[in-house]
Amino acid sequence: MTRLQDRVAVVTGAAGGMGRAHCLRLADEGADILALDLEQHAAGLAVLAEEVESRGRRCVTGFADVRDPLAVEEAVNTGVAQTGRLDVVVANAGVYADLAPAWELSDESWQRALDINLTGVWHTVRAGAPHLGAGGSIVVVGSVNGVKGGASAAHYSASKHAVSGLVKTLANELGPQGVRVNIVHPGSVATPMILNDEVYAKVRPDLPNPTREDAAAALARRNILPVPWVDPVDISNAVLFFASDESRYVTGTQLVVDAGLTQKV
Ligand SMILES: NC(=O)c1ccc[n+]([C@@H]2O[C@H](COP(=O)([O-])OP(=O)(O)OC[C@H]3O[C@@H](n4cnc5c(N)ncnc54)[C@H](O)[C@@H]3O)[C@@H](O)[C@H]2O)c1
Structure with a gap:
């Protein structure tokens, strides 16, 4: 598989559910990986590096909280100094927590969502873009909550709508240099972000202690296709499409991967 042969991709939130999958999928297609996450996930990054290297690709790991612009810039610059180049930026890190009606959200919860899901993406792009040349690609991971509203997630939905606007603007600003910018909007995805008791309780308020199976039944009802996530x-795979030359004339675009959630009548 050579759709990204010898290219280099930086991925934030790389130790987590989806970020890890992006790293492995891109490595499967011949990319070397610069994997960034919080320092507390050092062990996860080390395991990921082994998995990437078992595919015959290089994996440089680094720590950065995406809320800290200097830390992100230093991690990207240090990593690129080792990999020698950068072709793809995957701004994936995000949080979905403290779920409550808008008027019950604390200022801290609101600010944390905006700081990580919006400003953190901006920091990531700002650090990565100067290293990209013509053919470079920036892929942001948004959410169906950036397409429609989401109950008990005003902070999250606002951050994901805002980051969609950032993508469209960046596409205009970086396009003349041959750099594309696109966003993938996932629906429910089987990662720790939604496979936890807080989310189970939100989607099954009718049950005292809902389980993963209880939540799966409710989430499946939200989708057109008969799957919960x-x-x-x-x-x-959508990130890979935007990262590769198969999408060479696609920029400023949103691709929804949601089992039909946003179109369900
Ligand atoms: N899982 C879903 O159902 C779902 C749905 C729609 C969109 N998304 C989006 O997909 C992306 C990945 O989510 P996931 O499901 O893999 O979540 P996850 O919780 O499994 O992983 C998130 C990763 O981001 C990292 N991260 C969190 N805060 C960070 C910070 N301040 N700085 C650096 N890294 C940080 C975490 O350490 C973790 O590795 C997020 O942007 C999320 O909003 C997820």
């Missing part, structure tokens, strides 16, 4: 690799 998609796998991380389903999103990684």
Whole structure:
């Protein structure tokens, strides 16, 4: 598989569910990986590096909280100094937590969502873009909550709508240099972000202690296709499309991968 042969991709949130899948999928297609995440996930990054290297590709790891612009810039610059080039930026890190009606959200929860899901993407793009040449690609991971509203997630939905606007603007600004910018909007994806008790309780308020199976039944009813969620690799395949030359004339675009959630009548 050579759709990204010898290119280099930086991925944020790389130790987590979806970020890990992006790294492995891109490596499967011949890319070397610069994998960034919080320092507390050092062990996860080390395991990921082994998995990438077992595919015959290089994996440089680094720590950066995407809220910290200097840390992101230093991690990207240090990584690119080792890989020698950068072709793809995958701004994937995000949080979906503290779920509550808008008027019950604390200022801290609101700010944290905006700081990570919006400003963190901006920091990532700002650090990565100067290294990209013609043919470079920036892929942002948004959400169906950036396409429609989401109950008990005003902070998250606002951040994902805002980052969609950022993508469209960046596409205009970077296009003349041959750099494309696109966004993937996942629906429910089987990662720790939604496979947890807080989300189970939100989607099954009718039950005292809902389980993963209880939540799956409710989430499946939201989709057109008969599945509760998609796998991380389903999103990684969309990321790969935007990262590769197969989408060479696609920019400023939003690709929804959601088992039909946003179109369900
Ligand atoms: N899982 C879903 O159902 C779903 C649906 C729609 C969109 N998304 C989006 O997909 C992306 C990946 O989510 P996931 O499901 O893999 O979540 P996850 O919680 O499994 O992983 C998120 C990763 O981001 C990292 N991260 C969080 N805060 C960070 C910070 N401040 N700085 C650096 N890294 C940070 C975490 O350490 C973790 O590795 C997110 O942008 C999320 O909003 C997820």
